[in-house]
Amino acid sequence: MLLLKTAFKNILGGGMRTWLNVAVLSFTFVIIVWFNGITDGWVQESRQETIAWETGDGQFWMPEYDRYDVFTLPDAHAPIPNGYREGMAKGDLMPVLVVQGTVYPGGGRVMNIQLKGIPAGQTAVKLPTQGLADREEISALVGKRMARSAGLQEGDYVMVRWRDRWGAFDARQIRIAGVFDSKVPAVDTGQLWLDIEDLQQMTGMDGEATYLILSVGTEVPVDSGWVFKSLAYLTADLDEMLAANRIEMVILFIILLSVALLAVFDTQTLSIFRRQKEIGTYVALGMTQKRVATLFTLEGTAYSLLAIVVGAIWGTPVLLWQAKVGMPMPDLIEETGIAIGNVIYPIYTFTAILWTILVIVFSSALISYWPARKITKQNIVLSLKGKIL
Amino acid sequence: MRIIKIKTNQIIVCLVFSVITVQAFSQSPTQLLDAVDKNLSADSRIVESTMVVHGKRNNRTMTSKSYTEGTAKSFSEYLSPARDKGTKMLKLEKELWLYSPSTDRTILISGHMLRQSVMGSDLSYEDVMDDRKLTETYNAELSGEEEVDGRPCWVLSLKAKVDDVAYDAQKIWIDRERLVPLRQELYAKSGQMLKRILLSDVRQIDGRWFPMQMNYKDVLKEGDGTDYIITKIEFNKPIPAYIFSKAGLKQ
Numbered sequence: 001m002l003l004l005k006t007a008f009k010n011i012l013g014g015g016m017r018t019w020l021n022v023a024v025l026s027f028t029f030v031i032i033v034w035f036n037g038i039t040d041g042w043v044q045e046s047r048q049e050t051i052a053w054e055t056g057d058g059q060f061w062m063p064e065y066d067r068y069d070v071f072t073l074p075d076a077h078a079p080i081p082n083g084y085r086e087g088m089a090k091g092d093l094m095p096v097l098v099v100q101g102t103v104y105p106g107g108g109r110v111m112n113i114q115l116k117g118i119p120a121g122q123t124a125v126k127l128p129t130q131g132l133a134d135r136e137e138i139s140a141l142v143g144k145r146m147a148r149s150a151g152l153q154e155g156d157y158v159m160v161r162w163r164d165r166w167g168a169f170d171a172r173q174i175r176i177a178g179v180f181d182s183k184v185p186a187v188d189t190g191q192l193w194l195d196i197e198d199l200q201q202m203t204g205m206d207g208e209a210t211y212l213i214l215s216v217g218t219e220v221p222v223d224s225g226w227v228f229k230s231l232a233y234l235t236a237d238l239d240e241m242l243a244a245n246r247i248e249m250v251i252l253f254i255i256l257l258s259v260a261l262l263a264v265f266d267t268q269t270l271s272i273f274r275r276q277k278e279i280g281t282y283v284a285l286g287m288t289q290k291r292v293a294t295l296f297t298l299e300g301t302a303y304s305l306l307a308i309v310v311g312a313i314w315g316t317p318v319l320l321w322q323a324k325v326g327m328p329m330p331d332l333i334e335e336t337g338i339a340i341g342n343v344i345y346p347i348y349t350f351t352a353i354l355w356t357i358l359v360i361v362f363s364s365a366l367i368s369y370w371p372a373r374k375i376t377k378q379n380i381v382l383s384l385k386g387k388i389l
Numbered sequence: 390m391r392i393i394k395i396k397t398n399q400i401i402v403c404l405v406f407s408v409i410t411v412q413a414f415s416q417s418p419t420q421l422l423d424a425v426d427k428n429l430s431a432d433s434r435i436v437e438s439t440m441v442v443h444g445k446r447n448n449r450t451m452t453s454k455s456y457t458e459g460t461a462k463s464f465s466e467y468l469s470p471a472r473d474k475g476t477k478m479l480k481l482e483k484e485l486w487l488y489s490p491s492t493d494r495t496i497l498i499s500g501h502m503l504r505q506s507v508m509g510s511d512l513s514y515e516d517v518m519d520d521r522k523l524t525e526t527y528n529a530e531l532s533g534e535e536e537v538d539g540r541p542c543w544v545l546s547l548k549a550k551v552d553d554v555a556y557d558a559q560k561i562w563i564d565r566e567r568l569v570p571l572r573q574e575l576y577a578k579s580g581q582m583l584k585r586i587l588l589s590d591v592r593q594i595d596g597r598w599f600p601m602q603m604n605y606k607d608v609l610k611e612g613d614g615t616d617y618i619i620t621k622i623e624f625n626k627p628i629p630a631y632i633f634s635k636a637g638l639k640q
Contacts, residue, residue, distance in 0.1 A: 108445060108611035110506075159609055161583065166552035170578040171609065 003291065007298035011306070014267075018303070021263050025307030025360065028260040030315035032253055032356045037319065037346030038327060039249060043242050044347055045183070046339040047235055052126045053184040055234040056213040060084065060093070060226040065210050073100050073114075077165070077208045083224025084212055092218040094124035095209035097199050101162035103192065105150035113146075113190045115162055117199030117209075124215040127187065131177040132195040138202070139177035139195075143188025147179045154178050160192065165204045183341045238339070257360070261367045268300045269371040279375055280383030293375040300368020304361045322346055418529035418545050424568040425561075426522040428597045433458045433628050437621040442510045443613035451508055452620075460521050462633045473508065477638050485514055488638035495638050510615040511584070511607040516555070523547065523561075526554045537562045537571040538589065556583065567591055567598040582608050595624050 011018045051057070061067075065076035080088070080095055087093035097117040104110055118125075120132040132139055140160075142152055152158060154176055161171035174192070182188055200206050214220065220228060232239075272279070282292045326343035416424070434457040442449045451473055455465035463480040467473040475490035485498040498514050506513055523529075527547035535544050547559040558580075562572040573586040584607055588600035599622065606614030631637045 104609045110610060159581075161577065161609065163555075164578065167555060168549065168552065168557050168578055169555055169583055170557070171581040171583060172577075172579045 003295050003298055004302075007295055007302045008306075010295075011299050011302050017267060018306075021260075021267055021303045022307045022310050024260045024263050025304055025364070026311035026315070028256045029307055029311040029356060029360055030318065031256060032360075033311075033315065033348060033353055034319055034322065034346060035249060035252065036352040036356065037323070037348040038344055039242070039245060040349060040352065041323075041347040042340060042344045043238065045341060045344070046238055049183045049341075050186070050235055050238065050339050051216060051231065053182050053187050054125065055231060056094070056124050057216045057218065058214040058220060058231050059229045059234060060212040060214070061229055062210055062226050065098075070100075073098060076210045077203075077205050079207050080209050080212070081224040081226060083222060084226070087218075087221045088212070091123060092215050093212045093221065094119060094122045094215070095196060096211050096213060097196050097203075097205060097208060098210040099162055099199060099203055099205075101160055101192070103150060104159040104161070105152060106158075107151070109150075111150060111190070113160075113192055115140075115160070115192050115194060115199055117194050117196035119197075120195045124213045125187075126182070127193060128178060128180050129193065129195070132193070132198075134177065137175055138172065138198050139175040141178050141180055141193040142176060143185075143191065144179055144181050145185060145188045146191060147176075149189075152176050152179070162203065164202070170202060184339045186339070253359075257363060261363055264300050264303050264364055265367045265370065267303075268296065268368050271299070272296060272371050272375065276383045277385075279378065280380050280385075283380045284384060289376045289378060289380070293369075293372045296372035296375060297365060297369045300372070301361060301365040303368075304364035308357055308360065319346070319348060323348065418531045418543075419524065421531075421543060421545060421563055421568065422523050422527070422529045422547075425563055425570060426524050428567075428569050428599060430460075430522055431457075431624040433625055435623040435626055435628065436619055439616075439618045439620060440508070440510060441616040441618070442508065443615065444509070445612060449509065456628045456632050458628055458633065464632050464637075467508075476508075478507075479633065479635065479638055481633065481635075486635055486638060493639070495635065511605045511610065511612075512615060512617075516584075516605075521554075523559075526551050527559065532560075534565075535562060537564075540571060541565045542571055564591065564598075569598045569600055571600070584608060585614075590618075594622060597624070 062076060062078045064072055064078075066072045077097060077099070084093050088095065095118070099115045099117075101113050101115040102110060103113050118127065118129055120129050122129055127141065129141065131141060142150070147153065150158070156176045157173040158176060159171060160174045161169060163169055174194075180188075187193075194202075196209070200208060212226065279292055282295070283289060287295075323346050326345040328343050329340060434455075436455050436457070438453055438455070440451045440453065442451075449470075451470065452468045453465050454468060455463065457463045461480075461482050463478075465478045467476040475488075477488040479486040479488075486495055487498050488495045507516075526549060528550045529545045529547050531543060532546040533544040535542055542562040542564055545561045545563060547561060549557050556575040557578040558576040560574040560576070561570050563569070564571050569588065569591050570586075571588050571591075573588070574582055575584040575586070577583050584605065586606070587604040588602070589604075590602040591598050591600050593599075599619075601619045601622070603617040604614050605617065606612075
């Protein structure tokens with residue numbers, strides 16, 4: 001305790017040099033906490049939005065369907081097994097039929113798309129399918145990305161061509177019933193959402209579907225022949241992306257921390273060089289050389305502790321403000337195919353903050369010990385005389 | 390004497406009209422379609438052709454040589470321009486293989502890729518794949534007589550009689566004298582016209598009439614379509630088996 005008190009007294013006596021070190025370390029501390037918060041905020045939001053718009057609590061795929069392989073699509077439709085009918089009647093399961101098609105948005109353009117059918121009255125996902133309930137004419141919903149790339153607006157008519165189950169072409173004008181705004185590109189890019197009954201009729205696939213979405217909070221029904229894909233499987237891409245992002249973050253943190261710790265290292269080395277007589281006096285007064293080395297190590301560590309306190313004082317309001325207003329993202333980010341909103345709201349978790357504190361304190365202690373260990377090998381008589389190590 | 394002459398003229402006109410009418414109605418729409426198939430189909434065909442894709446800003450011209458045996462086997466090799474030279478397509482039953490010399494790879498065209506256009510033309514790979522005889526896939530009905538490019542034609546309405554045909558209905562203008570189509574319109578199930586084909590430069594080759602120039606137009610797209618001009622065609626010549634082998638694509 002005496003050592004700690006002495007260490008704090010010594011560094012506070014250091015004046016401007018101490019506060020410069022503390023400033024750099026506190027900046028690093030706040031930046032790391034903020035960056036972690038942004039990543040966690042993005043991941044949490046992406047996961048929630050993906051569940052809400054796309055995956056539900058899981059999906060049952062008909063055996064031939066593979067969403068990563070478009071070659072499976074022509075055969076990816078089958079009558080819905082009876083075992084799922086009860087769940088569908090209760091609203092726990094929502095069928096989706098996927099068919100390939102071509103859209104002619106005008107201007108000589110042709111776009112290959114997927115036509116997706118889902119019940120107009122569904123509640124499993126956030127798609128605003130109520131707009132598809134119009135039975136007068138075939139209508140479709142598009143996401144804002146699809147609307148932008150095809151130049152479509154609500155109320156427009158667009159020529160769509162597809163093949164029925166036997167391979168015969170069919171084509172007709174379809175009315176755009178609405179344009180929805182989703183952060184999840186997987187339900188938006190290159191897709192037209194129709195009422196499943198319309199799509200079944202258009203393709204001659206009555207009573208058929210490609211997969212079933214399990215509503216959030218419902219129990220997984222008994223396996224009835226289709227392959228259950230858990231939420232973990234359906235959001236695996238997100239987890240892999242996060243893991244890759246974590247590596248990039250670690251590299252950034254190492255660079256930031258290295259700059260800050262370099263300042264501590266310099267200060268410590270200079271300190272030992274300039275305080276030779278003080279070291280000799282400590283030993284002459286009865287401290288072992290090991291305790292003196294510990295004192296200098298504690299002084300280095302104290303910079304980080306002070307930096308955390310200072311960082312907490314100026315960083316807390318800044319981070320809280322950021323959590324409130326969020327960080328705006330450029331418009332182009334929507335084209336990357338990643339589920340990400342226009343604004344990311346950071347989430348600061350206790351674990352992330354604690355880890356950041358531990359990393360900074362431990363690395364400061366380590367970098368301070370590096371020059372201080374030389375004290376243990378010092379000739380005390382020479383030190384008292386002020387001779388260089 | 391004058392009365393007799395007028396009567397003779399009238400009789401000749403009546404006879405000619407009767408002959409034409411009898412000839413027309415002596416052939417049922419199915420027989421007409423069969424005659425068209427006989428003109429257009431062969432056991433084997435070797436064709437050298439030029440394809441002109443009319444784009445928005447410029448036209449692209451490609452030449453190719455293709456070998457066809459029945460309706461199941463077909464092989465095409467692009468000869469020009471330099472960029473496409475050496476690109477080969479092989480159709481075996483329901484499979485279509487594409488060899489690209491730039492990547493030295495052979496890929497199977499299937500699924501959504503079949504709907505892509507061939508070399509940017511108005512023809513899709515699916516169109517290339519389906520070349521069954523009209524009589525095998527459609528029921529025909531005579532729906533009128535019209536002229537195309539000054540030539541009198543029978544107009545037949547075709548309705549698919551099998552499920553697995555790409556176009557549910559067709560309208561076809563058949564040259565009354567030469568029994569080859571001069572115009573074709575391809576329709577979706579909904580009645581929406583999808584493609585229009587204009588056939589011209591009909592020549593007699595090996596005892597059959599054959600259109601040497603075709604213009605394919607995807608009516609849902611803008612532009613002037615794609616011209617397919619046959620520069621040389623040979624019917625029923627033996628084709629070596631290796632032409633239709635996947636191994637031959639890389640040679």
